[in-house]
Amino acid sequence: MMTTIIDGKAIAADLREKVAQAVSALKSTHDIQPALAVVLVGEDPASQVYVRNKGIATEKAGMKSIEHRLAADASEDDVVNLVRKLNAEEGVDGILVQLPLPSHISSSRVINEIDPDKDVDGLTEVNAGRLILGKDGLVPCTPQGSVIMAKTVRPDLTSLNAVVVGRSILVGKPLSMLLLAENCTVTMAHSRTADLAAVCREADILCAAVGIPRLIKGDWVKKGAIVIDVGINRVEEGGKSRLVGDVDFDSAKENASAITPVPGGVGPMTIACLLRNTVVAAARRRGVGEIDL
Numbered sequence: 001m002m003t004t005i006i007d008g009k010a011i012a013a014d015l016r017e018k019v020a021q022a023v024s025a026l027k028s029t030h031d032i033q034p035a036l037a038v039v040l041v042g043e044d045p046a047s048q049v050y051v052r053n054k055g056i057a058t059e060k061a062g063m064k065s066i067e068h069r070l071a072a073d074a075s076e077d078d079v080v081n082l083v084r085k086l087n088a089e090e091g092v093d094g095i096l097v098q099l100p101l102p103s104h105i106s107s108s109r110v111i112n113e114i115d116p117d118k119d120v121d122g123l124t125e126v127n128a129g130r131l132i133l134g135k136d137g138l139v140p141c142t143p144q145g146s147v148i149m150a151k152t153v154r155p156d157l158t159s160l161n162a163v164v165v166g167r168s169i170l171v172g173k174p175l176s177m178l179l180l181a182e183n184c185t186v187t188m189a190h191s192r193t194a195d196l197a198a199v200c201r202e203a204d205i206l207c208a209a210v211g212i213p214r215l216i217k218g219d220w221v222k223k224g225a226i227v228i229d230v231g232i233n234r235v236e237e238g239g240k241s242r243l244v245g246d247v248d249f250d251s252a253k254e255n256a257s258a259i260t261p262v263p264g265g266v267g268p269m270t271i272a273c274l275l276r277n278t279v280v281a282a283a284r285r286r287g288v289g290e291i292d293l
């Protein structure tokens, strides 16, 4: 079977270009430059790399990038006070608090301090509620990127059986809601699902977001299914460190009609969707209407 490898890098580049055009239009028509504030607590090397990449991508799209770094021993109140300050700043359109936070800080308390209309990660309780209720809000980036990628190979997902493996707040739950909104019949599977392989075999769209390297085997994939691999796992192999997904790519590719790779799949889409959310938030907050990307 000819299998499409869904090129997340290329789709993300395309979306980023559209965001840049929307930013440029906001500037010329309304003299608005959207701004994204990123809060990083502590010195985790991986988080530092992510934050740096987000800053670069934000500026490349023509938006303003603001970084706030707090020491690893900052208190929960320090972080909350910073978020409140950013909420109050007129020029700030998006606020992202890099996760994970140090263990002495409640990420749920901090996240829910973010003004929902600036919550470009879509992680506040208000935006989770809007998503479930089908109201306009800001949608979590990784699930949004996953659906965009599926729709590049199948623009109308209506009536397809979607199986989402993993029920995290960041990915599994919101992704299930988005697929439901696309008129899929959604099964929410997880680590306690009985006969996970059999459930996966029913999927026309199989989304893996469990964080277990290569859990999903090729013979769990129905012939012709679309496979969206959300996992980004670092594994040591042959003395080398590499990234693999939650899907066993080589065997799954044999059955899938389309599949996302890791790296180069959902990861790049996450950042592109963050930029998209930022320009969408800026236009709404500043009263110039909806941006359609």
Ligand SMILES: Nc1nc(=O)c2c([nH]1)NC[C@@H]1CN(c3ccc(C(=O)N[C@@H](CCC(=O)O)C(=O)O)cc3)C=[N+]21
Binding pocket: 050, 096, 097, 098, 099, 100, 121, 141, 232, 243, 262, 263, 264, 265, 266, 267, 268, 269, 270, 271
């Ligand atoms: N508030 C918050 N929002 C986030 O969205 C958030 C976060 N915290 N904390 C960390 C995770 C992780 N994350 C990734 C984004 C892009 C890639 C990405 O582009 N990955 C490349 C590979 C990069 C590499 O080579 O290491 C790829 O998959 O092709 C990965 C991971 C966003 N996160």
Ligand SMILES: [Mg+2]
Binding pocket: 166, 167, 168, 190, 191, 210
């Ligand atoms: Mg689970």
